[in-house]
Amino acid sequence: MKTYKFKLYNSKKNRKLQHQLWIASKIYNHCIALHKRYWHLFHKSLNKNKLQKHLAKIKKLPKYQYWQELPSHAIQDITSRIDKGYKLFWGNLKRKKKTAPPKFRSWRKYRSFSYNMVSKGVIKSNTIKIAGNKYKFFKSREVEGAIKLLTLKRDSCGDFYVYLICETPGAEIKFRSGKSVGFDFCLKGNMLVGSDEEDDVKAPSFFKKQQKAIAKANRNLSMKKMRSNNRRKARLFLARLHRKVTNQRNAFHWQLARNLCLKYAVICLEDLNMKWMQKGHGKKVGDYGFAEFLNILGYVASQFGTRVVRVDRFYPSSQLCHDCGYKNEGVKDVSVYQWDCPQCGKHHNRDRNAAKNILSEGQRLLSA
Ligand SMILES: [Zn+2]
Structure with missing residues (x-):
């Protein structure tokens, strides 16, 4: 379909x-x-x-x-x-x-x-x-x-x-083999943090750029008289701004999904609990549109023969030390960005370490 x-x-x-x-x-x-x-x-x-x-x-x-x-x-x-x-x-x-x-x-x-x-x-x-x-x-x-x-x-x-x-009677597409990557969803600066530094995806934040304009349009609308023609025009102006942001984000998602699927045969991601995300960081999650992106990625991947592996959200990707497997409960707190493993002493960037863990867990799931 x-x-x-x-x-x-x-x-x-x-x-x-x-x-x-x-x-x-x-x-x-x-x-x-x-x-x-x-x-x-x-x-x-x-x-x-x-x-x-x-x-x-x-x-x-x-x-x-x-x-x-x-x-x-x-x-x-x-x-x-x-x-x-x-x-x-x-x-x-x-x-x-x-x-x-x-x-x-x-x-x-x-x-x-x-x-x-x-x-x-x-x-x-x-x-x-x-x-x-x-x-x-x-x-x-x-x-x-x-x-x-x-x-x-x-x-x-x-x-x-x-x-x-x-x-459409589409030809069956076979999974291809090639490079794999793991990603951790992120809300600070980067939208996705990759298992390799070169894979990081910078957040576009169209919304942030348009936020001022939207706030102004909102104020403008609230000042117009009810049921007036000017109010109708102001409402239309605001709706167009919102539509523009949505379109930009959509285009960005398709482009990103395409680029990732061209480059990788396996993409491992965390299975997000959207509700939790929305509770914690409402606006930004809406801004990045993770859920929409995952939908688009799923579709594009099926066209390219790329496999998308979703790692269980209860898998403690951010707590495990990627080098020795030690589970550091202290990293549960999301404000910890950098930490040193108490067992092997390795210095970790929280998101990079999580992305690496997601990659290895995804590969384990695939081979199982
Ligand atoms: Zn360690």
Whole structure:
């Protein structure tokens, strides 16, 4: 499966999409209301098929006729989304975890719809047919394979994107052999510290560079009168800034993943406990985007035949002396950057030592 993302041209025609999104939000909220009412009446969860049959029936009533401007498969997708949300909610409840069930959403925050019955000829040169109408888009690459799902999405800047999930019969890629490397995730200066000094990856900190600009835009927005045109403009300006940072970070991640996979056949990493990371160093973790990077790395590695090995997060990579294997509990404290091994006397840089340990543990896991 491969996902393509294309931006649509900005045109007056896009109002049609905006309107269809609005309809989708209406249907979504209608379904949520039905779910709630059904629960009150019968104390049972409303079945998806029942709901779909009901919607298909009322769609024919004059009051709801405008729903037909949305493809019926898109309506089915809305019911599936809600169903998934409820299943998650009930599942969590069983596990004694309190979460919120799917709730009403304002049409402003309702940003996407999807449908799966996509015919072969939806794309002709740089136009694509979405929910009955043709739109021009920036065709950055050819689409390969059969389209399984089409998603239309509006971002916070009001631009429209189309996502195509395609099934491609990709050739099986074999793992290659070559150099290995270990990395420790880091939050100080470097984003990744390698088992060799030359492998260190400097943190880009786009966010930090843009932080001042974002703070200023935020202040600017808060000073504008509610519901004024100037406020709308200020909000858009801020959303564009955020989008820029996200795009820069994304590009950086792809580039980095590509470079690493070109150079190495085996990449060993620590399995991060994201929750812990977020608790300790919220902003920076978001800034570096470790989780997104790992996703991208996994994908790129599979294309290059590079193996990514994840070392258990309970493996005490930072406490073990790489040279003699002595476990130094005193290094648990994250403020210790340099330490000397009490057993063999070797001087260690905390992160470099951890990266070396991650590499050897990863190699052990591979051979096991
Ligand atoms: Zn030692």
